[in-house]
Amino acid sequence: MDLNLTKLPTKTYTQEEAFEASLAYFDQDDLAARVWLNKYALKDSQGNLYEKTPDDMHRRIAKEIARIELQYPNPLSEEKVFSLIKKFKYIVPQGSPMAGIGNPFQIASLSNCFVIGNEGRSDSYGGIMKIDEEQVQLMKRRGGVGHDMSHIRPKGSPVKNSALTSTGLVPFMERYSNSTREVAQDGRRGALMLSVSINHPDSEDFIDAKLEQGKVTGANVSVRIDDTFMKAVKAESSYVQKYPIHSAQPKVSKSVDAKALWHKIVHNAWKSAEPGILFWDTIIRESVPDCYADLGYNTVSTNPCGEIPLCPYDSCRLLAINLFSYVEEPFTKKARFNFELFKEHVAYAQRIMDDIIDLELEKIDAILNKINADPESDEIKSTERNLWLNIKKKAQQGRRTGVGITAEGDMLAALGIRYGSEKGNAFSLQVHKTIALEAYRASVHLAKDRGAFPIYDANREKDNPFINRLKEADSQLYYEMLEYGRRNIALLTIAPTGTTSLMTQTTSGIEPVFMPVYKRRRKVNPNDKNVRVDFVDEVGDSWEEYLVFHHRFKQWMAVNGIDTSKNLSQEEIDGLIKKSPYYKGTSNDVDWLSKVRMQGAIQKWVDHSISVTINLPNDVPEELVGELYMKAWEVGCKGVTVYRDGSRSGVLISTGEKKEETPETNLSVFPVKRPQTLGADVIRFQNNKEKWIAFIGLIDNRPYEIFTGLADDEDGILLPRWVNEGLIIKNRDEHGVSRYDFQFKNKRGYKTTIEGLSHKFNPEFWNYAKLISGTLRHGMPIDKTVDLINSLQLDSESINTWKNGVVRALKRYVANGTKAKGQHCGHCGSENLIYQEGCLTCQDCGSSKCG
Incomplete structure (x- = not known):
């Protein structure tokens, strides 16, 4: 709870009142109204609404920013802050800050993203489990998380435990992925980025891990690629992988064909849109925080969308400037960009971001107070407490910010400039150079009034390429920075702005309009x-x-x-x-190489990174993906994502023979008679805050039957949390009546059987389960089965709850990339939806709906 709030809000609104009012606010834009109401309107855990329109939200945020401003010279008034953020017109705090600032009902961080890691790169089981717990603790506070796995020893390495040799990276990828899928807050799915260095001997296994359906479904994966590898690819020479990575005296070393491994990366990205690529030497070389690497600011991974490279336990908050609003007389021959107003507002945006860091430090104190007050022992609470103490220290020492933009596509169109043209790229570069200069100037002025970030040292930064570009572009700014320091260690990013762009009613981030x-x-x-x-x-x-x-x-x-x-x-x-x-100038029209060149040019003026996707039609050859990746490295991009239309549809589906299949050919011929024993997955989830469990019988890794109902209840199934697989065995009881038993191995390896699944669940659930299982057994594609279940018109509330549970369980088995027909995105209304890792993902705005 915010420390300075003296009383809770009392006036409440009904859903109908708030929706009608917000609908009028958004000029009858149903989608924007629902997104704001569902995601950002102030509400308590009982669902009581305390805000009627976004004006109420912006007033809440402005009050808190103004309260922080009073601690410093020449404070901004509440009215001034409100004028900058109201109507989503100029400055838009994103995601966690918008939902959390001034929110007394939620003990959560204002940071959008975090990176975690072990000091000393420990790959002991204790170190690996510590990261797992820290990841979960952050996700429950609404944060996206990234961490690197390059410190884990490769498969087959000797270890001093009963296993004798290491299992390598992939099993731990699955562990972290599964933890992500278990954590959801208010329907919000966790977000995770896993990365590894191409120098790691297990990097090829890492690259292949997600091609197997059902594996690592809760994480994005990216490969950290160094310049030596890229040069080896161009020269078609060998490349030496090591463990520890880049070690002068490695314990493991092997030589690989760089071109062959490169083709593997390109093929997988063409086929499944992963892994992403991080040009690691470029990231480290350009990174201002890495000038302080020996003080703990060594970059190790990125957040889930890749736009914020971070050191262990650092975090970042995001804010977007709406570029469209600076075009005067838009879509006319007199259209012009108001650079003077824009410069003024960039400075305000940086100032507001610095205020948000102070608000975040208050939130962290509230989290720590909550941990200290919890009834668990100090031993249990120690990891969580130390996690937040580390995050607090990094936020205090570095005061990192994430000022970005949205509506780049609309800005160019309003000026009559085609996105992706030479003129468009040149104008965008001018805008982003202006942001860099004015944001850094504002940070210097803040340092003069408020003090520099505690570890600022101009001498450490003197050879940094980004700082030297600022010096060349504006020597006065540079020498002022030498005199006063800088308030923030790093300032800028370009993040995806899915829901933000719905409320600004503009194109998203740096992207062109989709349609x-x-x-x-x-x-x-x-x-x-x-x-x-x-x-x-x-x-x-x-x-x-x-x-x-x-x-x-x-x-x-x-x-x-x-x-x-x-x-x-x-x-x-x-x-x-x-x-x-x-x-x-749409995403399907823009010249792909031009977009890469644009990203590389703008990256020179963004001290963090850029989240941008290159959309390709389905029929492009793999060679084009490789060409785009190579060009991205050559022009100075820090990372690149390529999405080929429908590229997630062809995946490998079994751990046996690696046979490529498409959805059309992916219908196994099931046996007419049910085998007595089936392998089974166990899936747990929540329905209306009730704990539920599903047992999925499998043949050839495809669902053959499903039973689901309440878990951990006197009328339901009581099963240890660590059980996630077993066998479903068809038996008969003493009266000759058939039944389905579930058998699993306990931790000592002995078989334990739960008899009669059919007797454990509500009989009404069981009858519907037999119906659904019948469609699965006769080969109906899983996405079509999901559609069928969704279409059932059921009167009973409990059966509708059951129906939702079955859908959530089965969606996990729909092949990635399968198009969802007859449905539209709940955020942008697009019909361009695909199944991805069990969720419906919009290819237009990037929003994801799980469950």
Whole structure:
């Protein structure tokens, strides 16, 4: 709880009141209203709403920022802060800061992302388990987490325990992945980045780990690639991998064909969009915090989206500046970018970010107070307490910030400049250079008034390439920094802005518009009148299609006197787009190499990194992915992500023979008669805050049957938490009645049997389970089975809860990349949804819905 709040808010609103008010606020944008209401409106754990519109939220944030400002010279007033953040027009705190600032109902961090790690790179079981616990503790406080695995000894290395040799990286990847999937806060899924150095002897196993369906489903994975490896690829020469990595006296060393390993990375990225690539030498060489590496600011990994490289136990908060709002008279021949106002606001943004660090330190104190007050023993609490003490120390010493942008695509279109053109790239570079200079200038001025970050040392930074670019561009700024220091160790990033862009009603982050106009479907109920049925899906549901215009495209239409209410034909839509400034500037149109060059040029003025995706059509050859990766390294990108349309559909599905399959050929011929014994997965989840458990019988790693219901309850299944697999055995009881038993091995290796799953669950659940299992056994694709279950019209609330549980369990087995038909994104309305790691992921805005 915030330390300075004297009383809790008391006035509450109903969901209906708040939705209607926020709908009016967003000019009848249903999607933006629901996103704000569900994610950011102030509410307590009982669901009581204390904010009616985003004005209330922005007032809450402005009060807290103004309170911190009073501690420093020349404080900003609450009204001034409110004017900068209201209506999402200029400065937009992102995610955790927006939800958490001034929130007395939630003991959570304001940081969006963290990186953790062991001092001394310990790969003992104790060190590995410590990281696992720290990861979970951070995720329960709403943070995304990254950590590197390069310190873990390779497979087959000798160890002094009963195993005798090390298992290598992959089993621990699965452990960390599983921990991520177990943690969810208010429906929010955990986010994890795992990285490893290409110099590690197990890096190829790491690269392949996610190709096997059902493995490492709770993490993004990236490979840290050094310049030596890239040069070896170009020279088609060998490359030496070592453990410890880059050691002069390695315990393990082996030579690999660099080009062959490079082709493996490229192939897997082309096929499944992973692993991502981190150009590690570029990251370290350019990193200002790494000038303080010996003081604990050595970068080891990145956050889950890759835009913030961090040292162990450091964290970062995010804020976006809405670039579109600085275009005056947008979409006209008089359109111009107001650089003077922009410079002023960049300085305010950096100042607000520094205030948010003070608010974060208060939040950390509240977390520590909560830990100290918890009834567990100090021994149990020690890891969590030390974790937050380490995070507090890093935040105090470095005061790292994450000022970024959104609406780059709309800004260019409003100026009449095509995204991806030479003119567009040049203008974007000018904007980002301005951000860098003005944010650093603001940090210097803050240091003059408030003091520099405690470990600032100009001499340490004198050879840093980023600092020297600032010096060359503005010598006065540089010499002021020598005199006063700087308030923050690093300042800038470009993050994805999925839900933020929905509320700013602009394009996301640095990305172009995905589609200026698209179709959305609305389900037609049998009793609806005066509706048009345009589409009937596989299960017989009717849908009406209607046009959705990107907000700023609609603004362009209005400026040019085009009727936005007219029901347009596809030919008319195509004609409109061709006339608009968005023509040839969508994510599917932009020249891929041009986008890479743009990212490399802008990266020179961003001291952290950039989250950007290069979208490719399905039919591009693998060689193009390799070419894009190589170009990204050559132009100075710190990382790169390539997504080929539908690239997650072809994955390997068994631990046996590695046979490539597609969804169309992935229908195993199941035996007509159920085998007596099936291997089974155990999946736990929550439904309406109740603990549930599912038993999934498998044949060839595909679901054959499912039983699910309440867990850890006097009427349900009591099963140790560590059990996640076993056998389902079909038996008969003493009366000859068939039953299904679950058998697992206890920790001593003895077999334990739970008899009669059918008797443990509600009979109504069991009857539906037999129905669903029947569809699975006859080979219905799992995504179609999920659609069928979703379409069931059930009267009983408990059965609907059961239905949701079955869907959540089965989604985990849908092949990554399978397109979800007849559904649209709950954030941006797009129909471009795919199954990814058991969740529905929008390829347009990046939002993910799990469960």
